[in-house]
Amino acid sequence: MFKKGETIIYPIYGAGKITEKYDEELSDEVVKYYQISFETSQVTVSVPVEKAEEFGVREPLSQKDIKASLKNLSKRAKLDKDTITNLSEIATEMMKSGKFEDAIDLLNLYKAVIKHHNKEGKNLSFSHTKNVENIVKFVQSEIGAVLGEKAVSKFKVSPLEE
Numbered sequence: 001m002f003k004k005g006e007t008i009i010y011p012i013y014g015a016g017k018i019t020e021k022y023d024e025e026l027s028d029e030v031v032k033y034y035q036i037s038f039e040t041s042q043v044t045v046s047v048p049v050e051k052a053e054e055f056g057v058r059e060p061l062s063q064k065d066i067k068a069s070l071k072n073l074s075k076r077a078k079l080d081k082d083t084i085t086n087l088s089e090i091a092t093e094m095m096k097s098g099k100f101e102d103a104i105d106l107l108n109l110y111k112a113v114i115k116h117h118n119k120e121g122k123n124l125s126f127s128h129t130k131n132v133e134n135i136v137k138f139v140q141s142e143i144g145a146v147l148g149e150k151a152v153s154k155f156k157v158s159p160l161e162e
Contacts, residue, residue, distance in 0.1 A: 011098030056098030058132030111159035
């Protein structure tokens with residue numbers, strides 16, 4: 001259970017703070033909620049306390065685990081026809097997981113897709129470009145929450161900048 005003021009990680013949006021815990025009556029039942037706000041967005045979400053884990057809300061990784069995961073940032077992703085065909089579904093599932101490791105793997109996958117598209121003279125679609133931007137924000141928000149904002153610029157995470 002999280003406390004008010006605690007930093008958490010929420011799928012897609014990344015690092016946020018529990019700004020409030022409140023009760024809401026729904027069908028004669030009192031449901032406890034976390035209200036979560038994000039520094040990198042004007043979005044505020046409310047998550048039922050009992051379903052927080054199911055929704056992917058988690059504590060930030062440790063410094064050791066973040067650094068270990070970032071070592072995988074340059075790992076080559078296996079790219080095949082099925083992956084390219086199902087990229088939208090794969091990206092959606094991995095982004096929904098809220099796992100830092102999945103975000104790193106997805107960035108590596110997009111890096112391979114961009115390289116493949118460049119060889120064919122194609123650009124990444126608008127929706128995939130937005131996905132990459134969102135994944136980069138997610139990764140950077142957790143790096144900032146765990147290692148500090150100065151550390152964010154030390155890691156080149158966006159495959160769009162290569």
